[in-house]
Amino acid sequence: MAGLEDLYREIILDHYRSPRNRGELEVPPATMAEGFNPLCGDEIRVYLQVDDEVISNVRIGGQGCSISQSSASMMSTAVVGKSIDEARDVLRQFKEMMSIHEHGLDGEDAAPGDPAADQPGASGLGDLEALRGVVKFPVRIKCATLGWNTLDQALTDSSSE
């Protein structure tokens, strides 16, 4: 049985209690993307300041549940200071972590050739590994990925300008 401790890891609750990089940035020069979870009405805004292909500043706005808020907070600390390509790499890894088990629930095996599937620490995601437990609660995956999908949009917006 998946218990609450699988979902609400201490580091997740810490980011929920004390969200990092809360606030906004002036647009422009920053870009802003908004994301909504149509199931529960949660909304997140991601402000991105990109200088010379490097994310120099990130701010998170909006409101939502502990999982969506902590995931967005952890995301902000994970991508600030990274190049756009590096940030996209983290984004891709995170979404892989969230999607492998979605398929797994249907009885399929984890994606072949992905050694990170069930080895905590092997993915290079660091603290973000704490969110791996979310996949045991499929309804909450959308909460965990809300901020990341919004980041995806913000990255696209900033590189098209």
Add this chain to the structure above:
Amino acid sequence: MSTNDSSSDGLDVAAIKAEFPLLQREVNDHPIVYLDSGATSQKPQSVLDAMDRYYAEINANIHRGAYLIAERATTAVENSRAALARFLGAPSAEEVVFTKNATEAINLVAHSWGRTNLMEGDVVLLTALEHHANIVPWQQLAAERGVEIRWIPVDDEGRLDLTDLDVLLDGVKLLAVTAASNVTGALPPVRHLADAAHAVGATVLIDASQWIPHLPTDVTDWDADFVAVTGHKMCGPTGIGALWGRRELLDAMPPFLGGGSMIQNVTFDGFTPADVPARFEAGTQPIAEIVGWHAAVDFLEGLGMEAVAAHERDLTAYALRTLTERFGDDLVIHGPSTVEERGGTLSLAYRDIHPHDLSQVLDQHGVCVRAGHHCAKPLMKVLGVNATARASLYLYNDESDVDTLADALADAGDFFAF
């Protein structure tokens, strides 16, 4: 704390619970406490048996074959229609049209009646309590036709604010209103609204999805013109609902979906539609679900809707009292504060714990509640929230279920006490 409240109102809840297989199971090592009947109710064994028996003994398409089991299947469907008409207080079974659910019933009216009767500049009056199912079909029509949509607002307790009803009704062609809010539990004064709408020549549609499972229904007493209902919230299967409409209105309406069964004749040049209700029942119907719904109607009539309503009124009063006494200002229960004005739908806000997180902790206690906007985003905006945790009570719930909910809420408070 009490664990059995069956003596006061005539419903033997322990015996009723025993008839629902799903309510016997455990969830997360706890006996299930199902408090999400506003989303869908659980089904008694008699409904499951009726559907199994249909498939095992008389499965055949209806209104077609002239052989024994086809005759039996046809009779079973028409018996269900007659039982539902009686349950609704409808003057005639021919006024009952089977649909997939209440959403399809409302879309049928918007499509067939609306596109015949509503022109640019006409007004549709809705209320801020409506489910998206009774909003979006009218917004689609508004976008297509230039129909104006007006809204009856709600007050602080989530009741309709009828102060300006006369002004709002000016020029209205259709009033579409819920009989019971799926968020605040509020019970709008349906007959009063129907009278006021008819006085200005408007047609009246009632969304009774959240009413019919809980309270005696009489479409004639409401003086409604259309009533949309669904089976799965009243102990019936999913995938089956109905539209009741006044015969003269249905007779004047063009078909909704085109296909088999809804025609009198088809030639290379065109078609002649069938009479009602067949005109609106294109294609093979969900026969097993129609049969299962009949069993649900029988189940509810066996208990008596007056007894069901009395039980839920007492249980709602117990829940309001228990939760308020135990949690005080930490807990907001949206909606009217007295059982005279509400049903057993309790939208909760507990401290600043997000409804998703609340329902996650409740689930660990086996308590099932709905977290989200309940497909009523305009109302959520009025209430000033993005989401609530909703506990909805039904005939198989008792005071022990409310007590377990309270214990689980307290645990959630401890878990998220920062």
